[in-house]
Structure formats: C-alpha cells, structure tokens
Amino acid sequence: MGHKDAVRSVAFRGGSKELYSASYDRTVKLFDAAQLSYIETLFGHQEAIQDLSCLRAERAVTAGGRERTCRLWKIREESQLVFRGGARSKVHALLEGGDLVDTPVDKKNEVHEGSIDCISMIDDHHFVSGSDAGTLSLWSIAKKKPVYTMPLAHGCDVTRDAGTEMRVPRYITALACLPYGD
Numbered sequence: 001m002g003h004k005d006a007v008r009s010v011a012f013r014g015g016s017k018e019l020y021s022a023s024y025d026r027t028v029k030l031f032d033a034a035q036l037s038y039i040e041t042l043f044g045h046q047e048a049i050q051d052l053s054c055l056r057a058e059r060a061v062t063a064g065g066r067e068r069t070c071r072l073w074k075i076r077e078e079s080q081l082v083f084r085g086g087a088r089s090k091v092h093a094l095l096e097g098g099d100l101v102d103t104p105v106d107k108k109n110e111v112h113e114g115s116i117d118c119i120s121m122i123d124d125h126h127f128v129s130g131s132d133a134g135t136l137s138l139w140s141i142a143k144k145k146p147v148y149t150m151p152l153a154h155g156c157d158v159t160r161d162a163g164t165e166m167r168v169p170r171y172i173t174a175l176a177c178l179p180y181g182d
Contacts, residue, residue, distance in 0.1 A: 001029075001038040002029075003021065003023035003024075003025050003027065003029060004023075004025040005023050005024035005025035005048070006023060006024045007021050007022070007023045007024075008022050008023060008024060008048070008049055008050055008051065008052075009021070009022045009049070009050075009051045009052040010022075010052070011052055011053060011054050011060070012033070012054075013054050013055075013056065013058065013060075014054070014055050014056035014179070015056050016056075017032060017033040017034035017035075018030060018031070018032060018033070018039070018058075019031040019032075019033050020052055020054055020060050021052070022049040022050075022051065022052035022062050023048075023049060024048035024049070025048075026043070026044075026045040026046065026047065026048060026049060027041050027042060027043055027045075027049075028041070028042040028049065028052065028060065028062060028073060029041050029042070030042070030075065042073055042075075042080070044071055044073075044080050044082075045062065045064045045067065045069070045071065046064070046067045047064055047065045047066045047067040048065050048066070049062050049063065049064060049065065050062075050063045050064070050065040050115070050116070050117045050118065050119075051063040051117065051118045051119045052119070053119050053120045053121045053127065054121060055121050055123070055124065055179055055180070056124075057124045058074070058075040058076045059072060059073060059074055059075065059121075059124065060072075060073045060075070061073070061119050061121055061127045062119065063116045063117055063118055063119040063129055064116060065115050065116065065117060066114065066115050068084065068085045068086040068113060068114075068115065068116055068131075069082050069083060069084055069085065069116070070082075070083040070085065070116060070119055070127070070129055070139060071083070072127075072141055081141060082144075083139055083144055083145070083146075084144060084145065085113055085116050085129065085131065085135075085137060085146065086113045113131045113132065113133040113135055114131075114132050114133065115131060115132040116129050116130070116131050117130060117131060117132060117171070117172065117173060118130040118172060118173060118174050118175050119175075120175050120176050120177040121177065121179070122177045122179075122180075122181065123179070123180050125140060125141050125142070126138065126139065126140055126141070126147075127139050127141075127177075128175060128177060129146075129175075130153075130171075130172025130173070130174075130175045131171075131172060132169070132171045132172075133151070133152075133169045133171075134151070134152045134153055134154050134155070134156070134169035134170050134171060134172055135149055135150065135151050135152070135153065135169075135172070136149070136150040136153040136172060136175070137149045137150075152169055152170075153172060154169075154170040154172070155169075155170055156168055156169050156170065157170060
C-alpha cells in the first residue's frame, strides 16, 4: 500500500478528506484521511515524480521530472492525459515527421529543458510548470503543448572559465498559484 521510494509531494483535494501523494517510485497514491485508508495507486510516469498539485475536482497534475512530461490524472474516469514539455530538437522534429536534414541547427546559446520539476493548478482547465532550464510554461488541458512559455524566467548565471563564457539558467524549483485566480 505504501510507496516504495521517497514521497516527493502531498496534497489534499479541496473540500474533501482525500490525500494524494506522489513519489520517486513513479506512482500517485490516493488515501482517505477520514477513514485512515488507502484507496488506489495510479501508474504512468516513466521517471520519478517531482511535484503534484490538485484543487477541488477529482483531478491532479504531476510533474514527471526527467521524462519532461506533465500528467493530468482524471481520478473518477481512471484515465490520464500526457503533456510533453521540453525544447525542440532534431530528434523531436524527426519523430514528428520532419526531415533530419531540413531541421534547423540548434542555436549556440539555446537552453534545453532537462527536467520539469514543479507544477501548480490554476483552475480545472489550466496549470503552470517550471523546469531546470528556468522555463515557466502555461498549459491548457485542451492542448498537448504549452499555451505560453517564458524561457529563462529568472535569467542566467554567467561563469567564465579560461576565457570561455557559460550561461547557466536559474532553475525553477518551486511555484504556486492562487487557486481559481487569473
């Protein structure tokens, strides 16, 4: 019944006694706090879950870390929607039907998302995520890609080594939204 690895995030569903927990074991578990009982386990992530958020509806969103996905869990329907984050690359373009030769070469200073680490629901149809590349993304459950992305939301740290300048994005490690706000 319990998680097999560290629990990374917990949240109560608004107006209820249901507790959701997300773990490095790649599962989301539901508990009834009023009855002190386990309800069910949700499977789907391929990497450790980094964060979880929920509001009043029987839904939760999770940040999948290194797999660069967010998942919307529809508890009642026992289903999930997968949202793919990350910067475009030649491999992504090829998998989406593009030509490897015609795909533009990556820009020298372009930052690539390696992990989606935090997530927060805004309302029942929108959520926001943050990544290790300093990217904030606004998502709609009606689209598989972000509605809006703010790259390098907190800028970069610049380091110099042997005359070479490196830009390192400032990670987004936590975020929060005013529930049902705009």
